[in-house]
Amino acid sequence: MNLPNLITLGRLVVTTACFVLLALLGKAPPPSAVWWVFGLFLFAAITDFVDGWLARRWQQVTQFGRIADPFADKILVCGTLIMLVEYPVTADILPSWIVVVVVAREFLVTTLRSAAEAAGHPFPADRLGKWKMIAQCVAASALLTVLAGSQFFARTAVISVWVALVLTVVSGLNYVIKAARLLRRRGA
Secondary structure: OOHHHHHHHHHHHHHHHHHHHHHHHOOOOOHHHHHHHHHHHHHHHHHHHHHHHHHHHOOOOOHHHHHHHHHHHHHHHHHHHHHHOOOHHHHOOOOHHHHHHHHHHHHHHHHHHHHHHHOOOOOOOOHHHHHHHHHHHHHHHHHHHHHOOOOOOHHHHHHHHHHHHHHHHHHHHHHHHHHHHHHHHHHO
């Protein structure tokens, strides 16, 4: 197990801590506790970029990493968005149907990636997928600040939720097209 993969596994642990805290806080969470969740979320999101950078720089890209890294990302983003729909202040900004679209896209891309990897074809995240992840993390972070009682980022939260939605759909379509091309080439 190399360091980038250990960082990915650590992200899952930190993500779990975020969910446990959000679950324990109740419907009217104290702002100081939400700021802790915000800090943990940011830390977890940053580790996504660190582990990928290290894996590429040290030439330690593994099949486990290509699967586990996006899985950890999906748990972080989807889980956080699902948890945030429970709070009235963030549900006003984040309609539940948007969360359904995000989760559905993630299931679809995971299925495509798994099929490609099983067939022996690496199917790593592309630039558009990385931008999607950044937009989703910005949206979730801004929503957490709103949950903490800060209205400073409320407009950022609204805009970033919609930007994340657009990038989620567009990048999902991009992966479908890439998978279709890969399958056509394989079948030819």
